Amino acid sequence: MNAKTKEEELREVQMLGLKLPTDPRWVNLAEKDLEEILTDHAYCEQKAATACISLIQAYPEKEEMVRELAPIVTEEWGHFRMVLKELEKRNLHLGRQRKDEYVNKLLAFQKKGGSREERLLEKLLTCALIEARSCERFRLLSLHINEEELRDWYHKFMVAEAGHYVLFIELARKYLPEEMVKQRWEAYLEREAEIMQELELRGDRMH
Numbered sequence: 283m284n285a286k287t288k289e290e291e292l293r294e295v296q297m298l299g300l301k302l303p304t305d306p307r308w309v310n311l312a313e314k315d316l317e318e319i320l321t322d323h324a325y326c327e328q329k330a331a332t333a334c335i336s337l338i339q340a341y342p343e344k345e346e347m348v349r350e351l352a353p354i355v356t357e358e359w360g361h362f363r364m365v366l367k368e369l370e371k372r373n374l375h376l377g378r379q380r381k382d383e384y385v386n387k388l389l390a391f392q393k394k395g396g397s398r399e400e401r402l403l404e405k406l407l408t409c410a411l412i413e414a415r416s417c418e419r420f421r422l423l424s425l426h427i428n429e430e431e432l433r434d435w436y437h438k439f440m441v442a443e444a445g446h447y448v449l450f451i452e453l454a455r456k457y458l459p460e461e462m463v464k465q466r467w468e469a470y471l472e473r474e475a476e477i478m479q480e481l482e483l484r485g486d487r488m489h
């Protein structure tokens with residue numbers, strides 16, 4: 283099979299179901315202070331790795347999920363290291379982790395209680411959504427940031443996170459009834475669009 287061209291990759295990941303595109307001014311804000319945006323990005327990667335580890339710990343009996351997520355932990359941690367390396371290369375420093383309002387608002391939307399399986403669905407869809415929005419933002423950076431080297435660098439993250447988004451949705455479909463996944467995903471997408479409007483547009487945040 284032929285490898286996809288960059289243009290094909292860009293077209294495929296345009297919105298991933300998201301209901302609200304990011305304000306285009308965000309890239310200009312983000313590139314004003316690379317140390318800030320790279321720091322936030324680094325912690326997003328760390329949290330992605332941590333989320334996969336937590337899923338494995340909570341659902342060891344879901345063998346296929348464990349098998350699929352184990353390498354994603356390595357991949358996300360690899361992303362963290364890529365960001366660290368980029369900071370070092372530029373003589374910048376990893377700052378402190380900040381409160382993640384976007385993720386907190388998504389977590390607040392998760393249905394509490396319910397069966398173990400239903401809680402799994404909430405976790406998988408939350409992960410899928412964070413991947414989708416990250417992917418959409420990496421796409422914007424990969425297209426519009428001034429520095430060419432960084433555009434290529436962000437393109438790689440865009441492709442990887444799109445793959446993770448697909449995996450989380452597939453896992454949800456594997457373990458939960460299709461109709462339930464569909465309805466809940468739609469509710470998440472709607473809530474996510476509201477969250478995007480509630481949050482201030484900031485250049486020092488990936489979301």
Ligand SMILES: [Fe+2]
Pocket residue numbers: 327330357358361442443
């Ligand atoms: Fe990642």
Ligand SMILES: [Fe+2]
Pocket residue numbers: 330358413442443446
């Ligand atoms: Fe990811």
